[in-house]
Amino acid sequence: MKVICTRQNLVQGVTTAQRAVSAKNTMPVLAGILITARDHYLEFQATDMEMGIQCTVPCTVQEAGSIVLPAKYLGEIVRRLPDAPIQIETGQGTNVVIRYGQSEISINGFHDEEFPVFPKQQGKTSITIPEEDLKEYLRQILFATSTEETRPVFTGVLMELSEGNLRLVATDTHRLALRDVKINTEISDVSMIIPGKTLNELARVIGAADQEVTISLAENTVIFGMEDTVLVSRLIEGQFPNYRQVIPQSYKTRIRVKTKELLESVERASLLARVGTQIIRLHIEQDKIIITANTEVGRIHEEIAVYLQGEPMQIAFNANYLIDALRACGSDNIYLDLSGPLSPGILRPVEGEDYLSLILPMRTI
Amino acid sequence: MKVICTRQNLVQGVTTAQRAVSAKNTMPVLAGILITARDHYLEFQATDMEMGIQCTVPCTVQEAGSIVLPAKYLGEIVRRLPDAPIQIETGQGTNVVIRYGQSEISINGFHDEEFPVFPKQQGKTSITIPEEDLKEYLRQILFATSTEETRPVFTGVLMELSEGNLRLVATDTHRLALRDVKINTEISDVSMIIPGKTLNELARVIGAADQEVTISLAENTVIFGMEDTVLVSRLIEGQFPNYRQVIPQSYKTRIRVKTKELLESVERASLLARVGTQIIRLHIEQDKIIITANTEVGRIHEEIAVYLQGEPMQIAFNANYLIDALRACGSDNIYLDLSGPLSPGILRPVEGEDYLSLILPMRTI
Incomplete structure (x- = not known):
């Protein structure tokens, strides 16, 4: 050579x-x-x-x-x-x-x-997505995967194709993120679990403007084709949990809040909550949300203006999970939907129904 | 409050x-x-x-x-x-x-x-230096201090005042850096060893344009006064080594070389030398310097054009020490002065006689 x-x-x-x-x-x-x-x-x-x-x-x-x-x-x-x-x-x-x-x-x-032979087989079914878009979708999903190798399905991202829709879902059992993407394809009833590690590396490789990723499925293998680069990965075997039954279909309380304001408040609260259990409490009242944390270091009380639909509510979350979800939502304003202090909270961008993330609450005494 | x-x-x-x-x-x-x-x-x-x-x-x-x-x-x-x-x-x-x-x-x-009382005493003797200048002098000196706490004097920087000159010297016994600064003062015969840790923190605090640092000496204490900030430090007790006798007063070989070119070559050589003893060899010939390293990973041979005065020479250095010295010299072109394969090498900026750094060679078989 x-x-x-x-x-x-x-x-x-x-x-x-x-x-x-x-x-x-x-x-x-x-x-x-x-x-x-x-x-x-x-x-x-x-x-x-x-x-x-x-x-x-x-x-x-x-x-x-x-x-x-x-x-x-x-x-x-x-x-x-x-x-x-x-x-x-x-x-x-x-x-x-x-x-x-x-x-x-x-x-x-x-x-x-x-050197082992690179699996070159072409996938039977394939779809294409703009690189920049896929990079953003992955950012919105990957934080919710688990890193515990003992339960492999939770370390992966479920990719479902059905009737012109691509759905990405990840959950580590404490939180869940779901993204729907309209795509132009005839393929339906395809479902696979892609390792989070693979998608993390994919997210680092892609991002070029005006370029597309082709995703093809072969036996037990997914192939991501870019202009100069091909990424091939084994799939994770196993049954992804039935995520649909976890997502509440209604809410008792909906607030609309500025994402950045809530994020900054929760980040401050997490500084104090960190020495303890990471518990922060949300008290939702008529026109404001009060965020509190109380540990041996000290206590914090934050107030943010919100629009409330429905009833006042109190709920406690792990501060880090709420921070991850707020950073991932990709929208200036979000809805936080609650059904009760022991039911999951759901964050949705105010624009569109294509994304949500869900966080289980923490029980407090 | x-x-x-x-x-x-x-x-x-x-x-x-x-x-x-x-x-x-x-x-x-x-x-x-x-x-x-x-x-x-x-x-x-x-x-x-x-x-x-x-x-x-x-x-x-x-x-x-x-x-x-x-x-x-x-x-x-x-x-x-x-x-x-x-x-x-x-x-x-x-x-x-x-x-x-x-x-x-x-x-x-x-x-x-x-809380312990902050030592407020004013120094008897004081000098002032522009912040930006002192920051650069410290960068040129601090890399040569030792981090081994067992021999405290080598973890410090010698500061000598005599006849309108401030001299900073540091050595970890393998290399040495020396900086002279002309200053406007009557003070003479003052000598102190300031902890490297103190000066590292000072370097992080200073750097504002058009601001000056006042350095005052009190009993066992040095005080650095900036506009809004005062930094006070104990001095290191002990005898600083007689650095003058280590610095050769003549040379047999002098090369003039572009700092960046030599630095990049040595950095590449250090990648290979790293798996071994960090030894790189310099072969100085009539119009070029050849840098080589040879380890189990592979070998490197780099050639750079130089101006030679005096005789050809071969010498070996620790690659990291040479990298540190080249980064610190603060000049586009340097002289490297050698007296023999077992004598120290000296780097000097081509402009001015106010700075030098010295590296002991490595014995090779």
Whole structure:
């Protein structure tokens, strides 16, 4: 293999593929990135056997071929290379020489045949979504996933396709986030659970304006196709909880409040609540909401103007859950709907019915 | 105590004083900031018994008085307060109420009489330096201090005053940095060792354009006076090593090189050297310097154009020490002066004789 590539393209390829390299892999070769030169491009591939990323960048190929290089060193090196044409050439055995100006770095890699094959199958069913939109939807959903590996379905995001609607749902059993997206597709009755980790990495890769992501489903696998990058991930097996029955269909109390005002109040209250149980209390009255917390450090009493529909209400939440939900809602004004001190609270943007997040209340004495 | 203050002034006072609060203090009250209201200002004081900071900000005093509040909570709270007039009022016992808009926070503090007295003595001798300049001098010196508490003098910076010259010297025995500053003073034969920790905090506090720092010396104490802030620190007792005899007065080899080019090459070499001993080798030839490192990960060979005076030379350095010295030199072009493979290397800015840093070489087999 012998290629000439710009620093910028090298950094792009290595940085993107590197996201699939796990620190705790079992096979030494998985600490590497498979680099393949063919036609007029360089292809970077990495995988932790759960998720794989492939990124393709243009380059001048003088000799086709491939090699596996250690991701950590390669990443640090390419980011520090000068902005000059960079030549990469395989030498003796698994040795690779990177040349720039009058200088060169030689590092040792692995044989490419040791590297697992990237799952290339095309999905049968596929939909497309603008990258910027999907990035925002993921931000609104991913905070509600669990990080506890003991119950895998809660670490994933349910993706349901039915009748022109894509639905994303995540829950860690204490809170839940749900996003509906109108899409132009004939596909229906498709349901899968995608690992939250995969979607976190996807959210970091996407975001370009005027670009689209193609989401395809193959057997036990989901494939996200971007312009230069493909991300493949296993699905999580198991039954996602019946989230529909958790979401109340009515409310006794609805307040409309400025998201930023409520968020800042709850953030202050959480500073004091932090030393205790993270409990903050909401007292909803005719034209205001009173937020209080009371711990050994001190106590806080905040008042915010609200529009109330329905009855006054008192409820207690975990401050961090409320902060996460308020940050995720993506709207200047929200409704908070309550049905009772022991029923879940629901946050909805004032505009549209496409998003909601739900938080279970805390019991207080 | 009862005052009304802006958020900005509160944040300024708390953030500045907080720098003197140690996480590992022995007296509970030292986790606090003493707040005193008098005349038309609020005074914030904190100390870890080695260093003390006092910061004064304007406010409306409705009732003079003082209280000690926990620094950590106070800092987090004031930074999150809204941009509105904020009232602080002491209540029952050590309770304090912070009011803003329709909201309030009440936190528990300590009695002010438990707080140690801030050393107010004025120094006998004093000099003044522009804040921006001193900040840069400190940046050029502090990297060479040691963090090993077992040998206190090496954790400090020697400050010598003699005949219109201020000299700052630091060394951790592997490297040394020295800065001379012309100042307008009659003071001579003053020498003190200031804790590096103190100067690190000073460097964070200063930097305002058109402001000066007054440095005064009292018994075992140095006092840095800024516009609104006073920083007081104990001195380190002991004998600073005779640094003069370490600095070679001549050289066999001098190269002139672009600082940025050499820095970037050494940074790349250090990526590979990191897995080993951090040794990088410099081969100085007629018109170039070759930087190499060789470890189990791979090897690097970098070439940079230089102007050579004197003889070709080979020498090995710890890559990190060379990186620190190149970042600190504050000049686009530097001289590197060498006297032999086992003699220290000296870096000097091409402009001026006021600064140098010295690095001991590494023995290689």
